[in-house]
Structure formats: structure tokens, C-alpha cells
Amino acid sequence: MSVKGITKKLFTLFLTLAALSAQAQEDWRDIEWGEFIVRFGFSYVQPNDDGTSLKYRVLQQWDLYNTSWQIDTAHTWQISGVWRPTDRWGLELVHINSANYGVALDNFTGNSGRDKIQLGDFSASSTFAFANWYMLDPSYITRPYIGAGINYTNFHTVDISRQFNEYLLDSDFSTAPGSFNMGHSWDWGLQAGVDFNFDLRRWRYPVLVNLSTIYYLADTDATVDFPTELGRDRLYAHFDYNPWIINFGVGTKF
Template sequence: MRNIAVPAVAAALTIAAAAAVPAQAEKAAGDLLVRGRVIYVQPDEGSNLKLGTTAIPGKASVDNSTVPELDFSYFFTDNIAAELILGTTHHHVKAKGSPLGASVDLGDVWLLPPTVTLQYHFNPKGKVSPYIGAGVNYTIFYGDDPGAALGIDYDNSFGVALQGGVDVALTDKWSLNLDVKKLWLNTDVKVNAGLPALVNAKVDLDPWIFGVGFGYRF
């Protein structure tokens, strides 16, 4: 909870400070809003492990990551926009509590989850404009390093996304953005640990993504 509370408090203080600035960035049909964010990715993972076809104890553990992100929102109407979210994250993976050991290093992997959401903006002409969104993502795993394993393979997969956020006008073009997303995504992982059979894992990553950044409206 501490990982969630600190960004939330910082976001609240930032909104309060921005609210004192007299500005208004009106969103309108045909506008393109480009944002740069820093995001904090916190996986909410769950997993099932098998040795061949036999279930074994243990779970996968994926660490958090902080990275830059770029996104583009196009407004079809004053209230409705589509957002394309681009970013890539790097994670360290372990298997914990399995017959392979208390904590086995499964190396590193990069995730590229391009995501498209359809948003509704509640107050597009106002200084403070909250929004909600929902959409889909396709997660690509690449650049994997197997760590202590002899080899590891991740399957790419589709998932769904929910989103909520707020834009706070700083000038008629610039705005502060705070954003939270929940992604539901999973992957099938095959690990060559030097055993007679592969270790198979179904891993639900399901990350929370907390973002803060600035937008410019064209």
C-alpha cells in the first residue's frame, strides 16, 4: 500500500498547486493531445507452475518498474477521445518456493504493451477535466535473459485495460496529467531448468500503472 499511497499524495498536492493557476485548456473535436508521462508499473501477479504436466508448488515474482511513456489522444467530439499509449518496461523475474529452490533467478525481460483506450472526458472546456477509459492491449515480451535457467520463453498475449485520470490546465495549450490504469494481461512461460521436463507457468501480471506528466494540445 505504501507504493500506492506515496504517488497518490504527491498527485493530490500537485493538483492543489495547479488549481491556483488561472488557465483553461479547452478540448474540442479534432484536437490532438500529446502527453509525456513518467509511469510506475506495479504488477499484481499470480501464477500456476507445472513440471511437464504435473502441478508443483511455487509462484512467479515480477518486480516493479519506473519508465517514461508517450501517449496520443485524438478527440472525435469534445467529450470522446481515443488514446494510444506507448511505453516499454523492464522487469526482473524470480520463481519462489518451488522445488527448484527458495528463490530462483529467472533473469530479465522487457514488456512492450501498446494499449488503445476509448475515453470520455467529463469537463472538456474546464480547467479540471477528469476522464475514464477502457480498451485493449497487446503485450510483446522481448529481450529476455534466462538468468539461472538454461532458457526461457514468454508468449505474447492480448489483454484489457481500464483507465481513469484528470487533466489540469496550466495554459491554453499545456496541461498537467495524472493517470491510473489497470491492465489484465497474462502469459504462458516455458522454463528450461535442466530437468527432464520443462517448467510451465501460467502467469497473470495484471499491473497497476500510475502516471504523472504534461500534455500539449494541437
């Protein structure tokens, strides 16, 4: 048999097997994909607010020596989605939107009779990807779980305070108003939570109530940039955000 004839027979065999395989494949609409959950809710954020003192690249600025960051707690909204391909495992995406903060520097010695100065304001938005393990099977109304994953935190809408700008100008450090700047962070996070499944009336889409706690690491280098007579200068600080978050959410599964 010639090479051409062998090639033709092999090609025919390949087409036949492909057709049989296509007929044997299950329709994607009949495949069991598991459960999908969507939630919307609120978050209470308690940042760690551990920041180093503002200083020049090498030298310490005396008025700011040993200052510490003070940041209040924040409230914001969050949205999440979960895919549970099996009864005990799930993949979750969580977004916590724009927690807003004001930063004050404690132990400040630059103004007589005042030991605190307002540095500025910023917002922090965080997005997480978790792998969750569920301790109980779906027959239980209460489904506790633990998870681990990664997070991306963006520090944005950063503004320097009028009070700190006045300090820079009055102390002859700056010849014009400066700017407060922060960056972003990639790091890991942990969570523990519980889903409550309210399906008493056998609704098509049951109501889910979720409570969870998240702890994660996030840090960034903060700077204060300002113009001088010789050009520009900069103060540096390292900020460890590292917050605890309590989430309350309501959603459904399908």
C-alpha cells in the first residue's frame, strides 16, 4: 500500500473517532458544576496602624523623631463570590471597597504645646482570592469554614493635611505645599467564617447569611514630597496596614 493510501486511511480513522467522541460527550448544561454563591454586605476594619517615623533618606528629622501613626477604624461595603465544586472545598473572591482613614502623628514635637499633628487622609481597597475548606456537609443549615489565600491592597485617594503643609512651610522645609503618597501591596491572608442557609420555604434561590473574619498582611512605603529652594525633597515612612476585618453579608446560591 502506498504512503498516500495509508495517510488517507489514518485521516478517515481520525475523523471517525472524533465524531464518536463528540457524540459521547455530555452536554455542558447537564454537567454538575457545583454551587455558586454571591453576597453583598458590610465590613468593619481595624487596621494595625504600625508606621515608622517620617525621616529623610538617611537622616532623622528631629520634630518627627519617634512619632507614631494613629488611625481610626473604618466601615465600608464588600462583595464576594464563591464557587464550591465539591461539598467541602470552595474558591472565593472578596472585594472590600475604599475604607477611609485619617492619619495623625503622635509624639510630635514641632509645635509648642502640641504633641500631635494630622498628616493626611487615604483610602484602602483590598481584593482577596481564598481557598476555603468547609467542615460540615451540605445537609447542615450552618456551614463553618476556614480559608487561606492572597490579597492585593491599593492605597489610593491620598491627600496631605492643611496642618502638615503649614508645618512644612512655617519650618522653612518647603517653599510650597507638598503631597502625601502611598503605593500598593501583594501579600497573604487568612479567614474563618460561617454560612447560614435559610431555605425554610424551599425557595428557588435560598437566602444565605454570612459572618466572617479576615486577617491579612499589607504594607507600603509612604512619602511626603515637597519643593525646596534647591529643588525637591522627601520624607519617608514604612506603613504596616495588617488589619482585622469583620464581614457581614447576605446573598444566595444557585
